[in-house]
Amino acid sequence: MERKATRIILLAVVVAAAGGPGAFGGQLDPTAFNSLGAAALGAGSYTIDTTAAGGPTLSGDGMTFKGVLSGGVAVFDFDSLSVASGATIRATQGFGTLPIALLSRSSEVIAGFVSVSAFAHQMGSGAALLSDHGTGGNIGAYSTGPGSYLDATSGGGGGGGGAAGGSGGTVTFSDSSQVPGGSGEAAIENLATSLQGGGLGAPGGFGSISISGGGGGGAIELGAVLGLIISGEVDAIGGDAFTAGSGGGGGGGIYIHAAEVSLSGTLDVQGGAGGSGTNFPNYSYYAGGGGGGGGEVLIQAGSSGLDLSGGQVILSGGGGGPGFTARASDDGARGADGLLITTATPVPEPPSLLLSCVALASWATLAWKSECRIKIREGSPT
Numbered sequence: 001m002e003r004k005a006t007r008i009i010l011l012a013v014v015v016a017a018a019g020g021p022g023a024f025g026g027q028l029d030p031t032a033f034n035s036l037g038a039a040a041l042g043a044g045s046y047t048i049d050t051t052a053a054g055g056p057t058l059s060g061d062g063m064t065f066k067g068v069l070s071g072g073v074a075v076f077d078f079d080s081l082s083v084a085s086g087a088t089i090r091a092t093q094g095f096g097t098l099p100i101a102l103l104s105r106s107s108e109v110i111a112g113f114v115s116v117s118a119f120a121h122q123m124g125s126g127a128a129l130l131s132d133h134g135t136g137g138n139i140g141a142y143s144t145g146p147g148s149y150l151d152a153t154s155g156g157g158g159g160g161g162g163a164a165g166g167s168g169g170t171v172t173f174s175d176s177s178q179v180p181g182g183s184g185e186a187a188i189e190n191l192a193t194s195l196q197g198g199g200l201g202a203p204g205g206f207g208s209i210s211i212s213g214g215g216g217g218g219a220i221e222l223g224a225v226l227g228l229i230i231s232g233e234v235d236a237i238g239g240d241a242f243t244a245g246s247g248g249g250g251g252g253g254i255y256i257h258a259a260e261v262s263l264s265g266t267l268d269v270q271g272g273a274g275g276s277g278t279n280f281p282n283y284s285y286y287a288g289g290g291g292g293g294g295g296e297v298l299i300q301a302g303s304s305g306l307d308l309s310g311g312q313v314i315l316s317g318g319g320g321g322p323g324f325t326a327r328a329s330d331d332g333a334r335g336a337d338g339l340l341i342t343t344a345t346p347v348p349e350p351p352s353l354l355l356s357c358v359a360l361a362s363w364a365t366l367a368w369k370s371e372c373r374i375k376i377r378e379g380s381p382t
Contacts (some may be wrong), residue, residue, distance in 0.1 A: 028075060028223055031105055034068070035079050035105060036065045036077060040082045041060070041082065041083045042061060042083070045088050046324075047089075050098035052125075056068070056069065056074035072099070073195055073221070078277045080108070081103075082111070085112055087113070089114045091116045091125035091220075097125040098216070104228075107228070108233060110229070113234075116197070116235070117237040118198075118216060120241075123239075124217045124238075127217060134157030134185040152171045153245055155286065155289040156180035156201060156203045156274075156290065157181045157288060158274055158289065158292040158320075159201045159202070159292045160187050160188045161188070161197075161250030161271055161296065162269065162315070162339040163337055163339065164187050164336045165250055165292050166290030166293075168333075169290075170329045181333075184290045188250070195255060197218040197252035198236075198238045201214040202290075203247045204286050212242040212246060213275075214239035217236040217253075218236050218254070222234070222255070225258070226260070228260070228261050229262045230267070233266040233267075234266070235269075235334040236268070236295055238252065238295070238318060244277060244289075246274070247276065247289040249272040253297075254267050254297045256299045257299070259301070262317070263310065263311030263339075266311060270295070271295070273321065274288055274290045276322050286324065287329060287332070288320055291319050292318040294339075299341070301342070302344065317335030317338070320334045
């Protein structure tokens with residue numbers, strides 16, 4: 001009876017790429033960091049903490065990946081990365097959090113939900129520094145007379161993103177005198193040079209009291225050597241104003257690069273809404289705050305490797321907050337819509353294979369999984 005034997009031969013895999021982080025036109029190079037292995041994140045909740053002691057972490061479902069810091073960015077580099085439908089990844093919020101990069105040495109698939117968004121006054125991970133914000137609303141003048149208010153406050157300006165924030169509403173008194181609203185912040189994002197999110201919405205002016213605006217949306221980079229598919233959702237949304245008359249936060253930044261990019265899901269960098277005007281009877285009233293500017297989405301793919309036909313990119317500026325009175329001048333202005341930039345750019349070359357085999361038997365099969373293997377079935381020994 002003839003006997004068969006099976007032998008597995010592992011082959012070397014060499015990535016044909018050069019340069020360190022920041023190579024390839026500002027992109028972080030997935031081959032320049034130590035790999036965390038292959039990651040397949042199933043349905044469930046995951047958290048990215050960029051300020052964890054000992055370095056940034058991505059944790060959930062009983063696993064923890066420890067990233068590295070590079071140029072002020074929390075980097076997680078994998079052999080391959082998949083985020084399943086039903087998986088939710090959220091970055092921690094607040095001042096001092098950092099931009100995030102999820103990189104793959106081969107392919108990357110985002111079928112779930114990934115968020116670096118702000119929430120109310122809490123900044124998204126990687127949002128602009130506290131000093132980058134819309135101008136605060138001016139303090140209202142003293143008013144007397146029947147039914148008048150002791151003072152009134154104009155609205156705070158919206159934070160900037162890929163576009164400018166809206167100005168705050170203007171207070172108009174019965175004698176037609178006015179107190180102009182704070183101006184919105186100018187556009188501050190340029191993902192081609194710096195991975196940074198949106199700016200903080202400004203407070204409405206009220207003496208020395210700081211009325212908090214919305215936090216700026218965060219910043220995230222998704223990069224792969226081969227293909228990058230997004231059928232889920234990636235968000236970097238600016239926060240809505242926290243209190244009356246304050247500006248909304250600017251939308252954040254999403255930077256995507258791969259040899260081939262396919263979007264059938266959603267990218268959302270909309271600005272936060274300005275705070276509504278309100279009144280405190282016999283005391284004061286606020287005009288509406290300006291909306292945050294929409295953020296920026298930058299997508300760089302190899303030649304003929306970009307397909308956005310089945311997806312949506314939300315760039316809307318945040319709506320201005322309505323004023324307390326019926327005067328249109330009391331309303332905060334809407335933030336400007338953000339930017340979508342797509343370019344063809346050099347990307348790291350796909351992995352090349354070095355095959356070294358001696359005499360093969362009658363047939364062989366080659367299969368690509370997480371590594372390259374040749375399986376040889378040999379005839380019975382003589």
